[in-house]
Amino acid sequence: MAASDGQPAVLMDGVTLERQPVRLHPMKGGIVVARPDGGSERLRFETLELVSDLPDRTILGRADLPDWRLSVAPPLPIRQRRRLRRSGQPSPSRRLARATIILLMVGTGALLWLRGGMLLERAAPHVPLSVTVPLGEAIVEQVAGGRFCATPEAEAALARLLARLQPEGGHAEPVVVRIADLGVANALAAPGGQVLLTRGLIEAASGPDEVAGVLAHELGHVEHRHATELLLRNAGMAILLSSLNSNLANFADTLLQTAMSREKEREADAYALAILARAGISPAGLVAFFTRATTESADASPLVRRLGNWVSTHPPAPERLATFRAAAARARGTTPALSASDWQALRSACGPPLQDPPAGS
């Protein structure tokens, strides 16, 4: 081969900084690199790599000499470039592995996105009582503003009512029911079995069955750990790790303002009807409570104003009322939720009642 034949290229051997002008000649399955000193090297395409595919040149490397570079200008024909493996490109099996990993990750991400709720549902019961009870107690304290109504007679009455409203096998979390001295009519189920009723709720009710119905509904939330699940969903791990002495107003807000999903309300309803039936208390009270319009009383605390009243946060959707009415129609052999004296004790828990009970429904 004449020294001036072939394609000019520049060889950088990766040992020194010198640029050696060389000439390339094609050979079967590779190229021949002819150096100016007369020596030449035969390189097969399998040992060559495509390092850089630039518009004005092609830069080749060698698998066996990682620092060796051959700069070819003008660029090699596309046909030849395609034959070369690109440096740094993974082998087909690696690419398959990589694609699988990516698919798995995307799949997991999608799964979490769509079904994350189920995970939370499973997780909520496993949060230990040592965490949920103090959290629930603190939230209840926050909502009630520290103002509770408690007389020994009222406590005893509540205890008897709770005993009647037991499901098979007892409550999921030990239940503590307290009465907040607030005028608005509301009830709240906080984590850790902490249930809060307001004075306004008891005063707005025309009979013990109504209070029992609302309480049964809240116990449904307790049973299914809805409050814990809601907080986990919205506040995440922060609530579990945060100091339990800090201000929990924002968690109380979350609990109060985030509407429970319809499904959760249905679950609580079903549970309520079940334990009411088991206790022999008529759901008619709950129906009456819903259908009678309750007015909001003007309480100073903005937290309580946001509380709204129980009916406004548990809208009496037609299907719910229909379910309750049907259950009320089926109820047989029911007795009032509380005895007359217990009911009186409950109504006097916060001192003398501010208003006479409205005409019985």
Next chain:
Amino acid sequence: MSASGAEGEPRVHFAGRAGPFLLMQLWRAFLSVITLGIHRFWWKTANRRRLWEETTIDGDPLEYRGRGIELFKGFVIAFLLVFLPLGALAQLPQLLQLSGASEEALVSAALLVPLVLLPAIGLLLGYAVWRARRYLLSRTAWRGIRAGLEGSGWRYARLNFAMLALKAVTLGLATPYADARRWNALWNDARFGTEAFRAKLNWGPLFKPWLISLGLAVALVLVPLLLALPTLMGVMGAAELPAAGRVPAVAPWLAMLVPFIGFAVFLGVVTLILPLAFVPWRAAFLSAAAGATRLGDVGFAFAATRSQWLRYLLGNAALVILTLGVGALLLPWRQWAFWITHLRIEGVLDEGRIRQSQLAAPSHGEGLAEGFDLGGI
């Protein structure tokens, strides 16, 4: 200062085009999102490979030999060895409190944890910078010869920590001295093949530009803030009065907007106005630093004028604002283009003397720097 090549082109030349780069960024950004961020290591690698490839020195392109998997491994290692333990340590006081530890234990934890964490993080920052630079240089080659960083990352980490402390103690006045020492320390460790870089930056001439920039920053930021403060407070205060039933002043929604407006203004000031104030400093520093750095017989210069700096920074701001943030993807390209376009070299390397680097290249890279989000290209 620069001797140009045969065709009158500058010896250091960047041939990249913004359009194709932006397209690549959009694609890689999308990949990063659907892989929950894992792809960013390959993204960074692809960026570097593209930018290096399109940069030629004396006709031959730079080459980036890094691989995404190396960055990924580096991050995983840094996460397991550094971030997880430090994070756990940071949570120690809260964990103790939750598990009902004694009063003394809580107090000693609250005191000891910052005492351990702050120096640890301070040192690790410098170490991360050095290690990241070492990875980057070891994966950069020109004409087949690899660059590298030789020395001790911990030595640089200690220097960096000391300089940070010095800057803090002197309220920033020691910055020219501190930054000059750090520049020299890093570049004196740098190698190209068997040739060493030498950096002898003097901080003296840099003090005046630093003062100018500080003064500008104060003027541009503090003064408007102080002027606006009474108005801001007036608006915010007026919103609280209606609750007490007195002055029916500013509508509540407007008053609620004030913190957001304030935050947006603050963000705008920090990202757009403050950098402009520091143009005199950055221009002077980079120019002096390049001039004080040599590689064998080759000297460097960074020739950007202050107005060119201003146009560059304002261009960045306009790009990001007018594209509602999408244009930020182009910022690495603009930064690289700015540096390379204004970089000059003079002299030639001794081909007879320089040999291939014998430094062992690290097998994975930049995990710490990535975790500390130290930025860069």
